[in-house]
Amino acid sequence: PKAPPEKEWKDLGTGETSAEEFRYAEKIRKGGLVAFLILFGLGMALNLTPCVYPLIPVTVGFFGTGVGEAESGGGRLRRVGLATVYALSLAASFALVGALAAVTGSLFGAVMSHPLVLVFVSVVMVLLGFWSLGVFELRLPGLPNLDIRSGIPGAVLLGVTAGVVAAPCVGPFLAGLFLFVAQQKDFGFGVKAFAAVGLGMAAPLALLGYLSSAVARLPKPGPWLNWIKRFFAILLFLGAVYPLLGIIGVDRALAVAGTILCLGGLWLAVDSAPGRRLFRGGRIAVGILLFLTGAFLLRYHPSSPSLVFQPWDAERTDEERGAHIVDVFAQWCVPCLEMEHSVFSDKEVARAAAGISLYRIDVTNTPPSPVRRWLEKYGVAGVPTMLFFDSTGREIRELRLVGAEGKKEFLERLSRYRKRIRVNPGGV
Structure with a gap:
C-alpha cells in the first residue's frame, strides 16, 4: 500500500514529527x-x-529442571533444537500481534493483556512448576506416549506463553511500529516485522535456556539434581505472580511472591537429603536468602501515588483545557503500575507537577466511542502513553512518553514541559 500523504498523516494529531517517523517506518518496510x-x-x-525480566526465571526454571530433556536422552543438538523451538514459538506470538495490528488496528496490548489471558498465562506457569517436580503427568490428547515435559510441546507452550507476557511491554519504537502497521493495514509486513522483533527478544532467552538445560545435565541423578529442580520450580511459581500484577494489585502480588519465597526458602534449607558439606552449606545459604527476601516483600508496602489525575471528560476539547497532561492507563498494564508506584508516588515528582492540570484516560475496559476517537486522533498505540499539551491545546509531540521511565528521566521531562508552558514548580 502507498503511504498516505503527509497532510493526512498529520491530521491524526501525532504532531509535526509524524511525517518523518512515517518515512522512517516506510524505509524499514522496504528495507x-x-x-x-x-x-x-x-x-x-x-x-x-x-517487563521482560520475569521471563528470565521462568526460562531458567523450565529448561533448568530438565523439562526440556527427552526421556530417551538427547545431547547438545537436542538442547539447541529445543531452545530454537522456544524462540520460534515466542516469535510466532509476536507475529500474531503484528497480524492483529494489520487486521484490527486496535489498541496495542488490549487483547494480549486481557485478564483471562493473563490468568491463563499464570496457570500455565504454575502447571509447568508442578510438572517439573513430577507431581503429575500431562499428556497431549491423541498422543498418549508424548509427555508435555518431554521436549518440544513444553518448549512451544513456554515460548507462546512468554510472548503473551512480553507483548504488552510497549517501548517507544514498538508502539510506533504497531501504529504504522495499523495505519498501513499491511498484513504481510505486520507479521514479518513483529516476528523479527520477537526473534530478537527470544534469542538471549533461548541461549539462557540452553545453558540452563546444559547445567542441569551435568550432575548424575541424585540429591543435588533434585534440589536444583526444586529451586527452578520455585522460580516458575514466582514467575506466575507477575502476569497477575495488574489484576490482584501490587500489595497482594507482593504478599503472594513473599509467601512463595518464604515457603520455598524453608523447603530448600531444611532439605534432609544427603550430600557433601559444601552442598549442604550452599543449600542452607540459598534457602535463607530466599526466606529473607520473602520476609522483606511481606513487610514492604509501596507508597500511594502522590499525583492526582482527574478523569478525562470527552465533553471538553483539548483547547478548552489549555496546558495539561493526559495519561493513558490500564489496570492490566504492568508498566503503568510500575510508574504509579515508583514515579507518581514520589513527593519530588508531585512538587514538580504542581500547578499542571493532570488527566487520565483509563482503558482497562473497552473505552467508549469518544475516547476511542480521541486515541485514534492522536495515534495512541499502547499503554502507558503520556501526552503533553501546550496552552493552545496542541500536543508537544517531542515530549510524548510511551512506556515506563524512571523518576530522574520523568523529572527532566516535566522540567522541559514547564519551560514550554512557562509554569514554575508549585504553580507560581
Missing part, C-alpha cells in the same frame, strides 16, 4: 534484510525493559 536486522536488534534491546 529487506537490513530492515530485518534492525528489527532483530531492537527486539534484543527489549530484554532491557522491566
